Amino acid sequence: MLKSKLILEDEFAWSLPSVGSGLDEPEWCKLKYIGGTDISFLKEDPSTACAAVVVLNVDTLEVVHEEFNVVRLQVPYIPGFLAFREVLCIFGRAIVFIEKLLSFNQ
Numbered sequence: 772m773l774k775s776k777l778i779l780e781d782e783f784a785w786s787l788p789s790v791g792s793g794l795d796e797p798e799w800c801k802l803k804y805i806g807g808t809d810i811s812f813l814k815e816d817p818s819t820a821c822a823a824v825v826v827l828n829v830d831t832l833e834v835v836h837e838e839f840n841v842v843r844l845q846v847p848y849i850p851g852f853l854a855f856r857e858v859l860c861i862f863g864r865a866i867v868f869i870e871k872l873l874s875f876n877q
Contacts, residue, residue: 805829808861818844822861836871 785802806826813819819841826836 802829804835810861820844824861 804826806824808822808824810820810822820843822840822842824836824838825834827833828835
């Protein structure tokens with residue numbers, strides 16, 4: 772059943788600027804930024820963590836924005852379920868960043 776839903780190719784609305792592309796590509800579809808997120812736990816206290824969201828300029832790899840938050844997790848560690856434990860910390864920082872972007876563009 773899952774095999775029928777396998778995606779072999781992705782089609783994105785954005786593209787990396789090609790060499791010598793000039794003005795033939797619309798500005799809205801050029802990839803400008805990439806982002807990543809991670810969470811790290813204290814060895815001494817695995818319920819304390821630092822969640823981070825970082826955004827880079829795709830051309831220069833310069834950090835253009837970063838959000839960090841130290842949090843105390845209430846959900847215990849369960850092998851195989853890390854995403855459920857960490858997701859609220861990560862999304863919390865991502866939401867702060869998105870709200871800042873929206874207020875900046877108004």
